Amino acid sequence: MSSGKPSFENYDREEAEEFSGIIRNNATYATDFINRTSDPDAVRYLVNELEIDGRRSGDREQVKQAVLTSSVTPFEVKQTVAQRNYSLGETLVPDTVKKNALTAIEVGKPIVLYGPTGTGKTYFAKQLALEACIDYSIHTATPTWTPADITGSIQPETKDGEIEYHRQAGCVSKGIQKAKEYDDNWAVIIDEITRADISQVFGPLYTAIEDEEQVIFRDDDGEPLTLNENVKIICTMNMSDRTVNELDNAITRRFAMIELSTYGDEERAALFDRWIGELGSDVDIDLDKLQELFETHHQGINAGTTTSGEGGIMEFGPMHYEDVTQFLKHACGSGGPYAGEENIAVGQAFATYIAPRLLNTAALPQINRLASHYETLDNQFEAFDLTPAVDLANRQAEAEEREMGVSAYE
Template identity: 80%
Template sequence: MSSGKPSWKNFDREEAEQYSGFILGSASTAEYFIEETSDPDALRYLVESLTVDRDVSGDSDVVTQALLTSRTTPFDVKQTVAQRNYNLNEPLVPDTVRKNALTAIKVGKPIVLYGPTGTGKTYFAKQLALETCLDYSIHTATPTWTPADITGSIQPETEGGEIQYHRQAGCVSQGIQKANEYHDNWGVIIDEITRADISQVFGPLYTAIEDEEQVIFKDEDGTPLTLNDDVKIICTMNMSDRTVNELDNAITRRFAMIELSRYGDEERSELFKGWIGKLGSEVDIDTDELRELFERHHQGINEGTTTTGENGIMEFGPMHYRDVTEFLTHACGSGGPYVGEEAVAVGQAFATYITPRLLNTAALPQINRLASHYETLDDQFEAFDLSPAVDLAERQAEAEEREMGVSAYE
């Protein structure tokens, strides 16, 4: 044992408090203490003392890594260390959705969060991972994904003029490595899974879910990686990409399918009220009028209008409206570029954050109805200039008609 260091094999919290200044005097001393102590409360006190403004010889990453990899460090303490730079708010999803997701994770089921755009699937996936895991990694699926993006691959690299082959873990294999390293839960978020060919890409994963001894990859050292309960897989899927009924039966059998549907009137109204309430007194916008615009816009998209008797255009969640309020806060607040042009700013916010997301998955008939919907809102709300959103939808309709060989003037 190094000279000058006490024997910390059985140190308790009281002794950790007594020697905290010495322990945190250098990264190497703190690392030694973490490796040798067997008292979780001693480590808990160490983390409480290790505030963000404390400098551990300029090398706090060493201490952080030691705390995360120690088998003695309690799970909640590891979470505190790993997540200290995160700033996610409380879950916004309905309580039943949260309960269902937490239960699925507790029983070891991978999860698919599905629903229309704007229901907060990705945001909730992050919140869920932070609540149940030390930390998470997030990966967005693409049409070019192969099974190697899930499990791993062998990649050639040129070193000194010679080709060397290295093993590169896929997103789930990386999660297994993290969980093994930290001896606790690690979240793997796979966003927008239906952008990839699920049947092809998830094949090896299906086998690993059913057989915990199935090796899905070997790391650079040849260590076999198997899927275990410490790896929490959370996927998201937009309903605009594919319906649940069109999914491969293999995934619906192996994953917990949790729907994030449109919010109820009261829940949605509370969200709008909270976001608009943060605009502050510096923003010269009638907040009641803005809330009414949000409500009528949302109702027309999802349910249609009472004046025309038409059904809704498509399913669209409320989360995108938060982007509008954040835009307005910065654009119309003190020193913002739209001070004195608040009416214009509202239209630009819709054209930037709402309309493109609607047009992205809309067919031509829906695009025409979107343009008509924005025209109606522009007429109804004289306090706001929604012409940018109207123009955007009309241009998209004209482009679609040209592509189909249909004259926009017929």
């Protein structure tokens, strides 16, 4: 082979292998080859065998963009490049939930994943997006959202003392642009949709879902943006915010409503066992007793206790307990700040990751029951000091009583 730039002719898999050395080590040659080849297997070879997108940051973006925007690149190769640095684990939701969600996406139906807190809705939304699409963008709804956050707006900008106006795309409009740029599936995840006024904010989106020719926004060049089958919309909703029956009928008619409920006993036990098993021998905690605490806490929240005769306090999924084990792993391991104080660390972990999430959506009667529940656990599990969670719940109850004008002693 002569020196200088190789003379690409066929731009196929065979030529990719022949010039693999120079393509791997030169981003300009790699980009030129990708832009010129008409052989999908050649791009597959460059990505899977040579990992040409795994080079230095600046060069990597150049090559990555060439792979993602090439009409020749196979879908699964685009996924490999876009998701090279993702580390999401295995899907934890029941198999039927995954099948229903994937089917809804395949037929072009936007979906809402709903259920109690701690069932892994956001985590599953990301996994779903990465399986069905090249990549995703995620946006968390807020009470201040307007339709512009979905479709877009025209914003003023001062330049050289004069006001200019430019178009700022909303989250769905940006998703349309990404899907158009890559000519393939792109997911838009809208997290916690009930924090916004759905009926107001989603109005233009409802129209676009029913009419694929409906222009929801125009970019700075005046190009119309319309919703198409390459844009996959995945929303999440906490059941503590609103029940399905309280939702605007407009969304339940247009979206596939997929429930993520609390896990069965065996599934939940398997999750607890796996997370607790990751603590290892460096953490001086009775792991069997910790798993018993998790299960007793979870059952008391969801189903209540037979001794009190009361039912569950609220629905609460198992995913939050992973945060507890991660806290303990780092806090109680060799050299950790709670090494030798493992009993205190458990209570601090519950007060940091579990109790606040329960108290956040609880009414006063539920808060009082949570305080009582933590007091019972603190007495039952002498190996762990759960007073931080007890104190947190009691302070919340007192604050709620003051706000309602009720004396705690009346």
